Amino acid sequence: MEAFLVSTGLVALAEIGDKTQLLSFMLAARYKRPWPICWGILVATAANHAMASAVGAWVADLVAPTTLRWILAASFVAMAVWMLIPDKLDDDTQPSAGRLGVFGATTLAFFLAEMGDKTQIATVAMAARFDAFLPVVLGTTLGMMIANVPAVLLGDRIAHRLPVRAIHATAAAIFVALAIAAVVTG
Secondary structure, eight states: OHHHHHHHHHHHHHHTTOHHHHHHHHHHHHHOOHHHHHHHHHHHHHHHHHHHHHHHHHHHHHSOHHHHHHHHHHHHHHHHHHHTSOOOOOTTOOOOOGGGHHHHHHHHHHHHHHTTOHHHHHHHHHHHHHOOHHHHHHHHHHHHHHHHHHHHHHTHHHHTTSOHHHHHHHHHHHHHHHHHHHHHHO
16 A cells, blocks of 8 residues: 555656646647546556556566665655756657547657656656555556646646645655665665
8 A cells, every 4th residue: 555655646746847747738738628638648657657667576576675775765866856857848749639639649649758757767666666566557647647637627727826846845855755765674
C-alpha cells in the first residue's frame, strides 16, 4: 500500500507544470474533446509506466542491495533538483489528429512525451525502491490522471492559479526524503 500511495502522491505533485501536463492543456485547447483525450492519457501513461516499472524491477534484481541503495539515493536527489527546473513544451510536440483521431493522437503524443520525463524516471526509481510492480504502475498512473484530467477538463481556467513553484518545492522535498530513506532503511 505504501508503494501505491507514495507513487500516486509523488507523481501527482511532480506532474504539475510538467511538459506532459502542458501537453494536456494544449490537447484540450486544440481538440476540445476532453474524454478521448483523458482516455488517451490513461492508456499512454499505463503503458509507459508499466514499461518504466519493469525496468526498475529489472535494475533492482540486477544490482546488489547496497549499491542499489546508493543509486536510488542519488536518483532521488537528482529528481529533487530536476523538480526545481521549470519544464517547457517542445515546439516539435504539436500533435495532429490526422488518421489517428483525437484518442490515437493523444495516446501517441503522450506516450512519446513521457519518454525520459521526470515522472517516467521517478517510476523507474520507485519500482526499484519498493519492488512492487503493480502498485507502482497503478499509483503513478493515478497520479498522472489526478494532475492531467483537471488540466484537460478545466484548461486555462486553472493553469495560472496553481502555485507551481511551491508544488515543485514540495515534490523536491519528498524526493530528498526518499533519498534519505533509501540510505537509512536500505
